[in-house]
Amino acid sequence: MSKFALPALPYDYSALEPHIDTMTMNVHHKGHHQTYVNNLNGAIQGEHGGQFKGLSIENIQRNAAKAPDAIKAAVRNNGGGHYNHSLFWTLMAPTGSANSAPHGELKQALEAEFGSVDEFKNKFNAAAAGRFGSGWAWLCMDRSGKMFICSTPNQDNPLMEGISEHNGIPILGLDVWEHAYYLKYQNRRPEYIAAWWNVVNWDKVVENYSRAKQQNTPVFDVPLA
Amino acid sequence: MRSQLLQLSKVFQTFTEKQFSSSVSKFQLPDLPYDYGELEPYISAEIMRLHHQKHHQTYVNNLNVALEKIHKAEEAGNVGDMIALQKMLKFNGGGHVNHSILWHNLAPVNKGGGTRPDGAFLKAVEKEFGSLDALISSLSATAIGVEGSGWGWLGLDPNTKKLKLEQCQNQDPLSTKNLIPLLGVDVWEHSYYLQYKNDRASYVKNVWNVVNWKDVANRYEKAVA
Numbered sequence: 001m002s003k004f005a006l007p008a009l010p011y012d013y014s015a016l017e018p019h020i021d022t023m024t025m026n027v028h029h030k031g032h033h034q035t036y037v038n039n040l041n042g043a044i045q046g047e048h049g050g051q052f053k054g055l056s057i058e059n060i061q062r063n064a065a066k067a068p069d070a071i072k073a074a075v076r077n078n079g080g081g082h083y084n085h086s087l088f089w090t091l092m093a094p095t096g097s098a099n100s101a102p103h104g105e106l107k108q109a110l111e112a113e114f115g116s117v118d119e120f121k122n123k124f125n126a127a128a129a130g131r132f133g134s135g136w137a138w139l140c141m142d143r144s145g146k147m148f149i150c151s152t153p154n155q156d157n158p159l160m161e162g163i164s165e166h167n168g169i170p171i172l173g174l175d176v177w178e179h180a181y182y183l184k185y186q187n188r189r190p191e192y193i194a195a196w197w198n199v200v201n202w203d204k205v206v207e208n209y210s211r212a213k214q215q216n217t218p219v220f221d222v223p224l225a
Numbered sequence: 226m227r228s229q230l231l232q233l234s235k236v237f238q239t240f241t242e243k244q245f246s247s248s249v250s251k252f253q254l255p256d257l258p259y260d261y262g263e264l265e266p267y268i269s270a271e272i273m274r275l276h277h278q279k280h281h282q283t284y285v286n287n288l289n290v291a292l293e294k295i296h297k298a299e300e301a302g303n304v305g306d307m308i309a310l311q312k313m314l315k316f317n318g319g320g321h322v323n324h325s326i327l328w329h330n331l332a333p334v335n336k337g338g339g340t341r342p343d344g345a346f347l348k349a350v351e352k353e354f355g356s357l358d359a360l361i362s363s364l365s366a367t368a369i370g371v372e373g374s375g376w377g378w379l380g381l382d383p384n385t386k387k388l389k390l391e392q393c394q395n396q397d398p399l400s401t402k403n404l405i406p407l408l409g410v411d412v413w414e415h416s417y418y419l420q421y422k423n424d425r426a427s428y429v430k431n432v433w434n435v436v437n438w439k440d441v442a443n444r445y446e447k448a449v450a
Contacts, residue, residue: 031422032423073372077372132316132396133395154373155373178374179414182415183422186415186419187275187279
């Protein structure tokens with residue numbers, strides 16, 4: 001029976017230094033993300049898994065609200081965790097290896113929606129810094145093609161209809177759980193957020209934007225064991 | 226002459242504010258009852274320092290800001306704003322309440338940390354859970370199982386006078402569950418990450434070595450009186 005497996009990082013653990021430290025990448029990927037994968041498999045491959053056994057990772061998000069009661073929390077937290085982190089690794093790249101700024105239609109769309117790329121960043125920073133407790137900040141596109149910024153608690157994401165109050169296709173996301181930054185930044189979350197912009201892979205974000213315009217979700221590795 | 230006028234008007238302004246505005250409470254960071262390093266090796270000095278001087282201090286600062294804003298909104302008759310500020314009050318007021326309890330719930334080993342309780346509190350624990358070890362096991366599981374940021378609590382139901390275990394998200398105080406807080410286990414990642422990384426279970430296991438059961442028993446006795 002096919003189970004989800006941990007996707008490999010697209011770069012070395014040290015590749016995002018000095019902005020995101022090697023130890024954090026190690027623990028975040030091999031510790032936290034691996035645990036989400038294990039727990040998700042445990043939930044959906046078990047006796048209560050039902051129709052969730054064969055679902056794509058995207059459809060697990062879309063249907064998380066309808067999971068059987070016995071596995072609902074596990075699916076929401078670990079299905080969300082596996083999706084969010086699988087996407088997250090692809091949104092980053094070593095400084096200089098990808099475009100360091102939004103370009104093309106994405107740039108125009110950000111300017112149209114937020115006034116300027118800087119204003120977009122300001123709003124995104126506010127959403128990321130303002131999420132109390134654990135969660136994520138997102139740039140998404142809704143069904144009507146409009147881009148918006150939001151944050152979600154814990155491992156919720158905007159694909160989770162009936163769970164997330166904001167619904168849309170994620171284009172860019174930032175993990176603001178303390179485990180994402182504490183080793184290097186401690187309580188200084190705004191410093192982490194500012195540093196993270198240095199490693200955003202704008203080529204991938206542009207690709208996510210193009211796909212979202214067709215109402216398609218981002219592409220990333222979803223290996224099976 | 227102008228600068229003298231400015232100075233005078235500032236003094237007058239302060240004077241009238243003190244005379245005619247009702248005063249807003251200004252909370253302060255309580256001192257730790259022990260040195261930062263005294264809970265080692267179970268909780269590192271670095272964690273204790275950051276937890277107290279940064280995290281708790283920030284809750285205190287933002288609580289005071291929230292109260293000031295609520296006070297101003299009330300003076301302006303703006304009930305809508307007062308309500309909107311409740312989130313900020315809950316986050317930061319809760320953080321202040323919870324951590325003020327926590328510092329006393331813990332003690333160095335040579336000041337009672339880890340020393341098992343006796344008397345009325347132990348009797349109540351044995352009645353409700355079977356044994357102290359059973360309570361420790363259950364509260365550990367409760368705390369470890371918190372999704373995202375939050376606390377595991379031992380509380381007292383003021384109506385039934387029974388001991389109860391609960392989880393709280395973020396900094397929601399136990400009062401939101403209508404229980405009196407006796408012992409809190411903080412499982413926000415900032416409580417353990419620098420020392421235990423993602424191994425929350427190890428941290429919770431180790432914390433029992435520095436739990437100040439005398440403080441917990443005192444709170445119990447006050448609550449049932």
